[in-house]
Amino acid sequence: xxxxxxxxxxxxxxxxxxxxxxxxxxxxxxxxxxxxxxxxxxxxxxxxxxxxxxxxxxxxxxxxxxxxxxxxxxxxxxxxxxxxxxxxxxxxxxxxxxxxxxxxxxxxxxxxxxxxxxxxxxxxxxxxxxxxxxxxxxxxxxxxxxxxxxxxxxxxxxxxxxxxxxxxxxxxxxxxxxxxxxxxxxxxxxxxxxxxxxxxxxxxxxxxxxxxxxxxxxxxxxxxxxxxxxxxxx
Numbered sequence: 001x002x003x004x005x006x007x008x009x010x011x012x013x014x015x016x017x018x019x020x021x022x023x024x025x026x027x028x029x030x031x032x033x034x035x036x037x038x039x040x041x042x043x044x045x046x047x048x049x050x051x052x053x054x055x056x057x058x059x060x061x062x063x064x065x066x067x068x069x070x071x072x073x074x075x076x077x078x079x080x081x082x083x084x085x086x087x088x089x090x091x092x093x094x095x096x097x098x099x100x101x102x103x104x105x106x107x108x109x110x111x112x113x114x115x116x117x118x119x120x121x122x123x124x125x126x127x128x129x130x131x132x133x134x135x136x137x138x139x140x141x142x143x144x145x146x147x148x149x150x151x152x153x154x155x156x157x158x159x160x161x162x163x164x165x166x167x168x169x170x171x172x173x174x175x176x177x178x179x180x181x182x183x184x185x186x187x188x189x190x191x192x193x194x195x196x197x198x199x200x201x202x203x204x205x206x207x208x209x210x211x212x213x214x215x216x217x218x219x220x221x222x223x224x225x226x227x228x229x230x231x232x233x234x
Contacts, residue, residue, distance in 0.1 A: 004165060004173045009142045011163030015173070016195055016206055018054060018158040019151075020231060022101040027092035027156075028230045029058060029073045029120040032065070040065060040224030043194045044205070052230035054197040056158055057146055059086075059124035060188045065226040069123030072116050078227075080113045087135065088126040088185035090148050090156075090229065093119035103150040103185050105129055122229060127171050127184040136186070138168045144193035144208035145170045149184035157181065160195035160206050191223050 004013045020027070030050060032040045047055045060068040069083035092101035095117050104111070105126060111117075126135035127147055142164040149157045157179060161170065167186060174184060187193070193208035207221050 002173075002177060004161065004163070004170070007165055007169035007173050008161075008163045009165060009169075011209060014162045016160045016162070016204060017179075018056075018195070018197065018231075020101075020156040020158070022092070022099055022154065022156060024234055025053075025101075026232045026234050027090070027101045027120060028052075028232070029071060029090075029092075029122050029227065030230050031067070031071060031073045031078045031227045032224075033078065034073050034076065040226050042222050043196045043207070043225055043228065044221050046225065046228045046230070047196045047198060050230045050232075052232050053199050054158075054195065054231040055228050056160060056195045057188050057192045057225050058090075058122045058227035058229050061226050065224075067227060070111060070113055070116070070121055071123065071227060072118060072121035075119040077113075077116065082111060082113050083123060086123050086125045089121055089123045090185065091118040091121050095119065099154055101156060102154065103148055103156070103183060105183060122187075122227065124185050124187055127167070127186045128175065130183045132175060134168065134171055136167050136171070139166060142166055143189040144191075144206075145189045146187040146193040146195070147174060147184050148187060149174065149179075149181045152180045152182050158195065160193055162206050164209065192225060194221075194223075194225070
């Protein structure tokens with residue numbers, strides 16, 4: 001856990017950090033249409049059904065639950081549409097040579113929607129790039145946040161905030177940490193910014209908040225998530 005003072009605008013300033021070695025873990029993008037019952041599940045249901053060590057929310061989606069960008073699950077292309085404004089992708093399981101999982105900056109390494117090079121793809125938008133430059137507009141919108149970053153050793157870091165931050169200030173919190181972060185992308189925020197971890201006797205869960213002035217935990221565990229990223233051990 002890290003803390004985000006003085007930038008936290010609502011609720012707990014604590015931020016959960018999960019660091020993953022791609023050589024020791026497997027990342028899978030899961031979409032509800034590929035599941036036996038083809039229904040949206042909340043994050044606890046996703047964790048139970050996948051038996052994953054950890055599950056966190058994937059990128060953003062429309063009100064009809066279609067994905068805002070390109071999504072590939074187990075080699076099956078769920079959404080071919082590359083979002084023109086989203087310049088990042090969490091990818092895993094390369095079809096050829098390459099790291100087992102990483103965060104792609106699509107301005108440097110574009111994806112071909114007709115021939116993705118990865119069996120797992122979740123497109124979203126860049127938070128900051130390898131130069132440290134912010135790739136977002138400054139906004140006053142406060143929400144819980146989920147961010148996936150890559151450090152300079154090629155490891156992945158998943159950040160999920162327990163309280164509300166502006167995206168610009170959340171980026172400042174992450175860049176200030178002694179975690180040697182190279183670049184980062186943002187997943188969906190708000191009510192959907194969720195993380196569920198269960199490894200042996202260790203359990204942790206964080207559910208996003210919906211109401212800006214809500215003082216207690218929102219019933220985030222009940223929100224349906226059409227797509228998640230599941231983490232398992234190799």
